[in-house]
Amino acid sequence: MINQDPRLARLSLNQKTVNRCSVAEAVQGCTEVGIPAIGLWREPVHEIGVAKTAKLVDDAGLRVSSLCRGGFFTGVEGAERRGAMADNRRALDEAAELGAPCLVLVVGGLPAGSRDLPGARQRVVDALAELAPYAGERGVRLALEPLHPMYCADRAVLSTLGQALEIAEAFPVEQVGVVVDAFHVWWDPELFTQIGRAADRIASFQVCDWLTPLPADVLLGRGMMGDGHIDFRPLRAAVERAGYRGDIEVEIFNADVWAEEPHTVLHTMAERYLGCVCD
Amino acid sequence: MINQDPRLARLSLNQKTVNRCSVAEAVQGCTEVGIPAIGLWREPVHEIGVAKTAKLVDDAGLRVSSLCRGGFFTGVEGAERRGAMADNRRALDEAAELGAPCLVLVVGGLPAGSRDLPGARQRVVDALAELAPYAGERGVRLALEPLHPMYCADRAVLSTLGQALEIAEAFPVEQVGVVVDAFHVWWDPELFTQIGRAADRIASFQVCDWLTPLPADVLLGRGMMGDGHIDFRPLRAAVERAGYRGDIEVEIFNADVWAEEPHTVLHTMAERYLGCVCD
Numbered sequence: 260m261i262n263q264d265p266r267l268a269r270l271s272l273n274q275k276t277v278n279r280c281s282v283a284e285a286v287q288g289c290t291e292v293g294i295p296a297i298g299l300w301r302e303p304v305h306e307i308g309v310a311k312t313a314k315l316v317d318d319a320g321l322r323v324s325s326l327c328r329g330g331f332f333t334g335v336e337g338a339e340r341r342g343a344m345a346d347n348r349r350a351l352d353e354a355a356e357l358g359a360p361c362l363v364l365v366v367g368g369l370p371a372g373s374r375d376l377p378g379a380r381q382r383v384v385d386a387l388a389e390l391a392p393y394a395g396e397r398g399v400r401l402a403l404e405p406l407h408p409m410y411c412a413d414r415a416v417l418s419t420l421g422q423a424l425e426i427a428e429a430f431p432v433e434q435v436g437v438v439v440d441a442f443h444v445w446w447d448p449e450l451f452t453q454i455g456r457a458a459d460r461i462a463s464f465q466v467c468d469w470l471t472p473l474p475a476d477v478l479l480g481r482g483m484m485g486d487g488h489i490d491f492r493p494l495r496a497a498v499e500r501a502g503y504r505g506d507i508e509v510e511i512f513n514a515d516v517w518a519e520e521p522h523t524v525l526h527t528m529a530e531r532y533l534g535c536v537c538d
Numbered sequence: 539m540i541n542q543d544p545r546l547a548r549l550s551l552n553q554k555t556v557n558r559c560s561v562a563e564a565v566q567g568c569t570e571v572g573i574p575a576i577g578l579w580r581e582p583v584h585e586i587g588v589a590k591t592a593k594l595v596d597d598a599g600l601r602v603s604s605l606c607r608g609g610f611f612t613g614v615e616g617a618e619r620r621g622a623m624a625d626n627r628r629a630l631d632e633a634a635e636l637g638a639p640c641l642v643l644v645v646g647g648l649p650a651g652s653r654d655l656p657g658a659r660q661r662v663v664d665a666l667a668e669l670a671p672y673a674g675e676r677g678v679r680l681a682l683e684p685l686h687p688m689y690c691a692d693r694a695v696l697s698t699l700g701q702a703l704e705i706a707e708a709f710p711v712e713q714v715g716v717v718v719d720a721f722h723v724w725w726d727p728e729l730f731t732q733i734g735r736a737a738d739r740i741a742s743f744q745v746c747d748w749l750t751p752l753p754a755d756v757l758l759g760r761g762m763m764g765d766g767h768i769d770f771r772p773l774r775a776a777v778e779r780a781g782y783r784g785d786i787e788v789e790i791f792n793a794d795v796w797a798e799e800p801h802t803v804l805h806t807m808a809e810r811y812l813g814c815v816c817d
Contacts, residue, residue: 374769380727409688411725412767413750422727446690448659448701471692475754488691490653 261293262529266537271296271324273465273510274303276528277521282312284521286319292525296322296506298463299357301350309356316357324506325402325463326350326359332386333367333379333416340382343367347390355397360505361462362394363402363438368413379416384426391434402462403427404438407446409477420444420453427460436462439498440510442469442481445489454497461503466491466536467511474514481512483527484535491536507536540572541808545816549808550575550603552744552789553582556800561591563800565598571804575601575785577742578636580629588635595636603785604681604742605629605638611665612646612658612695619661622646626669634676639784640741641673642681642717647692658695663705670713681741682706683717686725688756699723699732706739715741718777719789721748721760724768733776740782745770745815746790753793760791762806763814770815786815 272294274285282303289297297316304312304326316323329350334340347362354362366383369376387401394401403423406415417423423437437460444450446469454461468487473480484491495507509528516524551573553564561582568576576595583591583605595602608629613619626641633641645662648655666680673680682702685694696702702716716739723729725748733740747766752759763770774786788807795803 369767374767376724376769407688408686408725409752409756412748418725419727425727445655446687446697448698448704469691473688473756477688477752477756488648488653490655 261291262526263293264529264533266533267293267529268295269505269507270294270529270532271298271322271506271508272525272528273298273325273327273508274300275327276509276511276516277524278517280521282307283315286315286321288521288525289321290319291522292529294525294529296324298325298327298506298508298510299323299359300327301353304353304357309353313357322506323357323359324508325361325363326354326357328363328365329401330364330415331367333382334370335382344386344389347386348393351390351394351397351399354399359399361400361402361436363404363463365404365406366415366417368411368416376411376416383417384429387426387430387435391430395431395434400433400462401435402438403435404440405443407443419447419449420457421449424453424457424460432459436460438463438465440465441489441491441494442467445469445494450494451497454501458501461498461501461505463508464495464498464503464505465508465510466495466532467509479512479514481510483511483513483516484509484531492538495536507532540570541805542572543808543812545812546572546808547574548784548786549573549811550577550601550785550787551804551807552577552604552606552787553579554606555788555790555795555807556803557796559800561586562594565594565600567800567804568600569598570801571808573804573808575603577604577606577785577787577789578602578638579606580632583632583636588632592636601785602636602638603787604640604642605633605636607642607644608680609643609694610646612661613649614652614661623665623668626665627672630669630673630676630678633678638678640679640681640715642683642742644683644685645694645696647690647695655690655695662696663708666705666709666714670709674710674713679712679741680714681717682714683719684722686722698726698728699736700728703732703736703739711738715739717742717744719744720768720770720773721746724748724773729773730776733780737780740777740780741784742787743774743777743782743784744787744789745774745811746788758791758793760789762790762792762795763788763810771817774815786811
């Protein structure tokens with residue numbers, strides 16, 4: 260049953276929310292439920308290839324809101340870092356072919372055994388300097404995602420929106436933007452100030468809820484909107500006041516959500532989006 | 539065996555690090571290992587009473603570096619909040635009687651069912667306005683502890699040192715200070731700037747390490763210095779440049795550390811302090 264509420268016009272399914280679905284199944288689900296956009300992940304895209312994915316999405320009349328993900332370039336100079344940079348260029352090529360406006364970047368944590376946080380953060384700047392022109396040539400924006408500080412050591416040394424903007428602002432606005440992901444930034448006392456500052460740097464806006472207690476695997480602590488502690492409406496309003504008019508992605512990493520029937524998840528997601536995020 | 543390294547002169551055992559010890563055992567352990575100060579917790583203090591605790595500490599020639607803890611005053615107006623405020627006044631009385639220079643405050647999270655983060659944060663300011671003069675009269679400083687943002691929903695809506703200072707600065711410096719706890723703030727891109735700003739607002743400096751992966755109970759993810767990802771020396775140096783000359787408390791919540799023989803823990807703690815925190 261298609262949900263025909265016109266407020267769904269900006270809703271996007273981040274593919275991770277229906278983690279066990281193929282691209283074809285996720286695309287079909289969006290069509291059946293009335294979700295007009297999709298945020299793709301590289302792994303399921305690679306399973307069928309970029310060209311076939313682009314055709315599936317296009318035939319279904321969906322927009323691609325983002326490609327997830329690049330990054331993981333905080334390693335020290337060497338083969339591993341060179342490999343990561345090459346992979347990021349491939350990800351930008353794929354994003355361009357898929358018509359994704361941005362490539363979401365999870366920058367990476369501290370290299371194994373390292374405690375040099377300033378060094379790791381500097382290497383994020385260095386990596387962007389190398390990738391930004393390449394992104395610009397392909398018409399794809401690098402979208403720096405600040406991750407919750409609990410991931411600083413092992414996933415992303417980029418921990419706040421302010422820090423992401425500080426880095427992004429050194430590059431042309433069409434080449435480097437930022438992601439506002441409610442789960443990662445909702446706690447930040449500077450959040451509304453930094454969203455105002457972000458303005459047209461906002462490349463992606465993602466929502467999912469903060470649950471307590473956190474599950475044993477903190478990567479899976481993201482909940483359906485309404486199941487946790489985040490007040491989404493003021494956040495959405497602030498992002499809109501800042502000028503963002505793009506898609507709003509629902510990206511949920513959660514074992515229970517992944518175990519549910521995907522079609523049910525998509526319906527719930529649309530309803531919760533209307534009830535908790537929209538006015 | 540007493541460790542006679544003169545650099546231990548500022549080391550303090552936060553009692554939580556030897557969680558299963560009574561006050562008497564913790565005090566004795568400090569004496570045996572050569573740790574000159576102790577950060578007390580109210581629960582074990584209440585087991586033997588404040589007067590007896592004060593005498594034990596005094597007879598052993600130890601300093602009290604802090605009393606843990608007050609706070610949990612983010613509830614909405616009503617009996618529960620009134621009870622919390624009364625309990626904070628009792629905690630201040632106890633701190634004064636124990637000769638503790640400060641009462642550490644964990645402010646509390648969102649009230650059950652509430653998503654009003656700005657409201658909860660405002661109630662922290664309101665509670666301080668009520669408690670600060672009372673603290674001043676007793677010569678005890680309220681020490682606002684920003685907790686890691688992963689505790690924002692359920693433990694402390696105070697998430698960064700900058701935010702703690704913003705609140706503290708509205709009060710006389712001898713009445714309201716801040717805690718710099720490495721575990722909670724190490725990830726913050728603004729950390730060194732805010733430590734500089736903090737100057738004589740720093741009421742307590744605590745160290746323990748950030749471990750990965752986080753354990754299932756994220757309250758217990760605090761490790762012995764050297765076992766995790768934090769670079770303590772630059773942090774200690776910054777706190778000293780800011781003017782702090784008080785005790786450095788080791789506060790570890792960790793099931794494995796708690797299971798160890800307490801005397802071993804104290805020796806390890808002194809060694810790691812010398813090896814990872816001191817120059």
